[in-house]
Amino acid sequence: EPEVTQTPSHQVTQMGQEVILRCVPISNHLYFYWYRQILGQKVEFLVSFYNNEISEKSEIFDDQFSVERPDGSNFTLKIRSTKLEDSAMYFCASSEAGLGFTDTQYFGPGTRLTVL
Amino acid sequence: DAKTTQPPSMDCAEGRAANLPCNHSTISGNEYVYWYRQIHSQGPQYIIHGLKNNETNEMASLIITEDRKSSTLILPHATLRDTAVYYCIVSLNNDMRFGAGTRLTVKP
Numbered sequence: 001e002p003e004v005t006q007t008p009s010h011q012v013t014q015m016g017q018e019v020i021l022r023c024v025p026i027s028n029h030l031y032f033y034w035y036r037q038i039l040g041q042k043v044e045f046l047v048s049f050y051n052n053e054i055s056e057k058s059e060i061f062d063d064q065f066s067v068e069r070p071d072g073s074n075f076t077l078k079i080r081s082t083k084l085e086d087s088a089m090y091f092c093a094s095s096e097a098g099l100g101f102t103d104t105q106y107f108g109p110g111t112r113l114t115v116l
Numbered sequence: 117d118a119k120t121t122q123p124p125s126m127d128c129a130e131g132r133a134a135n136l137p138c139n140h141s142t143i144s145g146n147e148y149v150y151w152y153r154q155i156h157s158q159g160p161q162y163i164i165h166g167l168k169n170n171e172t173n174e175m176a177s178l179i180i181t182e183d184r185k186s187s188t189l190i191l192p193h194a195t196l197r198d199t200a201v202y203y204c205i206v207s208l209n210n211d212m213r214f215g216a217g218t219r220l221t222v223k224p
Contacts, residue, residue: 004159031210043160043203043214056211091159095210104150105212107159 002026004108006092012114013082021077021111023092032075033093033105034067036060043091049075082115089113119143119206125219128198134191136218138204141185147208149180151189153200154217160203163189194222 005024013019025032034046048055049067066078075094079086089110097103121139128134140149148167152160164171164178166187171178177190191198203217 033210033212035214037157042216043154045212045214048210089157093159097210103210104162104165105210106162107152109159110157112157 004092004094004106006090006108006111008111009109010112010114012116015084015115016081019079019082019113021079021090021092021113023075023077023094023108024073025075025092025094026106027073029094029096029106031055031095031097031103032067032069033095034077035091035093035107036088037091037110038085038088046077079113082113084115087113087115119213120204120215122202122204122215122218124216125221127221127223128191128194130196130222130224131193134189134194134198134220134222136189136191136202136204136220137186138189139186140204140206143184143206144208147206149178149184149187150205150207150212151176151178152203152205152214153198154203155197155200160214163202165207194220196222196224198222 007022032049037043045058047057047061064080068076091110092108093105095103095105150165151163154160164176166178180187199222201217201219
């Protein structure tokens with residue numbers, strides 16, 4: 001069964017450093033998403049992406065964040081200058097359809113980001 | 117913010133049916149009801165979704181009231197591996213907003 005994969009599973013970085021979290025969505029999916037979950041809190045939407053453009057973003061997704069689909073398979077989330085409060089689980093998701101449709105999102109296993 | 121209300125926690129005996137309620141009184145006509153679950157800190161796992169009719173798949177059944185203001189997720193024979201946080205989400209245009217969910221504990 002196809003699944004979303006994410007690497008690395010755990011990333012430790014120093015405050016102020018740049019990190020790139022990687023995701024490989026399900027191959028025939030066209031819409032991609034990033035969510036985060038701070039320990040003990042809710043899963044929060046960050047951004048959705050389609051056709052090489054951001055479709056929607058939340059207020060959390062500020063100028064420190066960017067997303068990219070550098071090739072035909074990967075979808076990345078970059079945090080330019082990490083802060084302590086960026087420590088969280090980051091989940092990637094993908095769906096066949098997206099905004100304008102309702103379609104099931106499938107989530108990856110997550111990357112645990114720890115900022116020291 | 118989430119448009120649903122769920123009890124914060126529930127217990128269920130192993131082998132019994134787990135019935136998880138969800139209120140979504142402000143749901144609009146074309147919004148779907150989705151259920152996901154999250155085991156420990158793993159990624160949310162899709163369970164089932166529906167619009168108006170009741171739905172069943174290999175994991176669960178979804179019962180939606182006629183006025184669509186509430187729904188119930190049914191796990192027919194809960195196992196210890198079903199212990200997780202269950203999220204009920206009302207979604208349009210793939211706008212998934214997670215609430216706090218219900219922490220279901222299946223006990224031997």
